Amino acid sequence: MNSMSVHLSENRRNREAFGSEIAQARHELVAGLSQKSARIAPKYFYDGLGSRLFEAICLTDEYYVTRAEAGIFAAHARDMAAAIGPKPTLIDLGAGNCAKAAGLFPALRPAQYVAVDISVAFLDEAVGKLQAGHPHIPMLAVGADFSEHFALPAEVEASRRVFFYPGSSIGNFTPLEAAQCLRRFRAACGDDGGLLIGVDLVKARPVLEAAYDDALGITSAFNLNVLRHVNALLDSDFDVSNWRHRAHFNEDQSRIEMHLEATRAQFVAWPGGGRQFAAGERIHTENSYKFTPQGFTTMLAQAGFGVTHSWSDAAQQFLVCYARAQ
Ligand SMILES: C[S@@+](CC[C@H](N)C(=O)[O-])C[C@H]1O[C@@H](n2cnc3c(N)ncnc32)[C@H](O)[C@@H]1O
Structure with a gap:
């Protein structure tokens, strides 16, 4: 290992x-x-049980987010790989169980996989299992809170850094915080990398509200x-x-x-x-x-990213973008 x-x-x-x-x-x-x-920041959801409960949310009938995004990855992984280019250093932000990144390994063939998460024990277990299944990909598990500062350890390859930020997690930040976050990612990916990011799109209230209040009570x-x-x-x-x-x-x-x-x-x-x-x-x-495609691609451009490729599902529920650094 x-x-x-x-x-x-x-x-x-x-x-x-x-x-x-x-x-x-x-x-x-x-x-x-x-x-x-009173408020509590959402990063505090994620102790060991919180991480497992989030996995369960993704399986509920109402939480379309994970399925819609998975459908986009399945349909467009090759186009994403073509846009990203060979052998990226894939840096998974808020990796959780690492399943989404792992699903992209066959298409992206990363030179290194770096999983970053605040829920450290859960992350270590996930990366350990993933490494056993992919012994040829060097992997690193980084326990860190990236909401305010963003420093990667020296073991992370400096070239071709592609940040992976799925699940519309960027939507947990206010627009101002999200803009700052995107600028930090842009600075950290150098000039030969990019950002592969998934965002949830605006849709009908009943669909949205059910997704965050499922009948089983998991949310x-x-x-x-x-x-x-x-x-x-x-x-x-x-x-x-x-x-x-x-x-x-x-x-x-x-x-x-x-x-x-x-x-x-x-x-x-x-x-x-x-x-x-x-x-x-x-x-x-x-x-x-919840974003509009136009609104979100504008945010990426304002954060200093160059060309952006976007993919959506037929029902326009979700959007995945690859924003190149330049
Ligand atoms: C909504 S879950 C997404 C998990 C996975 N990426 C996915 O899309 O299914 C958010 C993940 O980000 C992690 N996380 C939340 N806030 C964080 C922060 N400030 N710094 C690092 N990780 C964070 C959580 O522990 C959790 O694993």
């Missing part, structure tokens, strides 16, 4: 870095929970699980049974919003503080922006 794990707990220097990341996470969580309209469990993860990180005492899942399409902002709503008045404590929540008060946990 030639995969490497560069997550932050492996040596003393990195344990110190990990300690400072926990402190940063606590600071961020307290700041978000203390706002008048509800995924949303509620953030409170367990916050308790573990912050040592807070959220009682999950006092909250319920809410999802709606905010048409003005072109985004699905997910919230957790207090089912009763309660005080939630954490070391050095806490907050009173009234019954019905909400914590905003996720935005998922």
Whole structure:
């Protein structure tokens, strides 16, 4: 096996870095929970259980996103490979179980595969399994939060860097944050790389709202699980049974919003503080922006990318773009 794990707990220097990341996470969580309209950033969904619940969401009847994107990859992988060119360094951002990238290996034939995710244990397991099935592709698992800073370890090949950002994860950022994120990717891919990215398109409200509130309650469990993860990180005492899942399409902002709503008045404590929540008060946990093809390709151009190739499905549910650096 030639995969490497560069997550932050492996040596003393990195344990110190990990300690400072926990402190940063606590600071961020307290700041978000203390706002008048409380919020928790969506990256906190992903502890081990959160990562598994997201896999389950992808299997629900209502969550068309994964199937629509998979259909586009299946139909156009060769065109994507032609646009990307030979032997890319494939850098999978928020890789999760790495299944989407793995599906593209036969077409893209990457010279190196680098999987980046904040959910480190889940990522390590996924990359370990993938490496066993593809012993000829050098692989690297990088545990990192790429939402604010973006530094790749020196082991990542500098040439032909193609960032892979599927699943419309870019839609979790506000338009301003997404633009900053795209600019960081553009800077990191050099002049001979690019960005292969999938985004969800605007569609009818009932389809969108069902996708984020499935009948089996898996998205509800995924949303509620953030409170367990916050308790573990912050040592807070959220009682999950006092909250319920809410999802709606905010048409003005072109985004699905997910919230957790207090089912009763309660005080939630954490070391050095806490907050009173009234019954019905909400914590905003996720935005998922929906794009138009024109709007999104304009964002790519504004971030400094050159030629963009785009592929969609027959129902125009989803869009995959390959934006070349130049
Ligand atoms: C919606 S899931 C997508 C997983 C997979 N790429 C897919 O499309 O099926 C988002 C993934 O990004 C990871 N993630 C979320 N925020 C992140 C961040 N700020 N830094 C690194 N990884 C992050 C999560 O752990 C999760 O695996």
